[in-house]
Amino acid sequence: MSDLSRYLPLSNRPTHDESAVTTTWNVELADVLGALTAALAPLPDAAWASASRRPDWSVNEVVAHLAWRLSTSRRERWRTSARSLAEQGFSAAAAELAIARRAAASADGSPTALVAALARLRDATAAGNDDDTVQTGIGALAEAVIAAVDVAASIGVPIAVPERASGAVALRRALEAPTEIKAVTRGCTLAATDADWSFGHGPVLQGTAAEILLFLYGRSDTAPRPAPKA
Missing domain, CATH: 3.30.1050 (Nonspecific Lipid-transfer Protein; Chain A)
Structure with missing residues (x-):
């Protein structure tokens, strides 16, 4: 089986030359976003309204939060998260859900808009873009992978994850x-x-x-x- 530790700069693994450690995950992230986009595109609105595997979150909210996370600059994410945390009594879970619900309720949060947004993010990632608003690190990959796995389990549609x-x-x-x-x-x-x-x-x-x-x-x-x- 694969030795995954060589791909991540983990503090608790043996010290050695980390010059070859992967810091961007463009290929994998583009693949996940492509598979997620293909699975979401034909879904009826009722499926988007389905409960996700994350308590109190709908599928729409999971996808809207992912699109927001991957297309928002680090500074703006920090500001939005800090503001939401204060508004929600410093409950991290409630703050994150509030962000997701605002994103899903916005004009950019409709199923059609979200599919288009994910497609744009897929293309930008596949092209190798890595700026402040196109995230390609392991954190971004983690958000996309768990969203894809969550959506697949919630609506019973297979979504291939590398x-x-x-x-x-x-x-x-x-x-x-x-x-x-x-x-x-x-x-x-x-x-x-x-x-x-x-x-x-x-x-x-x-x-x-x-x-x-x-x-x-x-x-x-x-x-x-x-x-x-x-």
């Missing part, structure tokens, strides 16, 4: 996950049954790449399961 992308995002999230999730995965190896990646040390916990990601991001209560004994 193995390297799903594995890198799972690894990053496993290191940053809340305590209650780390309590399940600590001291174990996480292995995808449908992708060529695994990471960690200890007994193997497995699931599909999507199942692992949904659990790590709190979109599912179903934890990866112990691998069958040989």
Whole structure:
């Protein structure tokens, strides 16, 4: 299975020359956005209104937040997030949902506008653009991957996520996950049954790449399961 650690500058992995560490994920991000756009384009409005796997979020809000995140400058994202945090009593979850709902309720938040926005972001990313309003780092990739996985699980439409992308995002999230999730995965190896990646040390916990990601991001209560004994 792939050694994913070489792709990320992780503070808790052995020190070595990191000159070749990947800092942009243009190819993978463009692929995810392309797959998400293709899946969303034919959906009826009712599907967009469906509940997502993220509590209290609709599919429309998940996609609107992704489009906002990927097309907004870092400075503006910070300002908007800080303002929303103060307005929502300093609840990070409520602040993020409020941003998503404003984005979904705006003229740019309709299904047609969002599909067009994602297509533009896909094209800009594929072209190798990397400026303040076209994000191509691992954070942007993580937002796109979990949005795609969430939407796919919510509406039952397959959305292809590259193995390297799903594995890198799972690894990053496993290191940053809340305590209650780390309590399940600590001291174990996480292995995808449908992708060529695994990471960690200890007994193997497995699931599909999507199942692992949904659990790590709190979109599912179903934890990866112990691998069958040989």
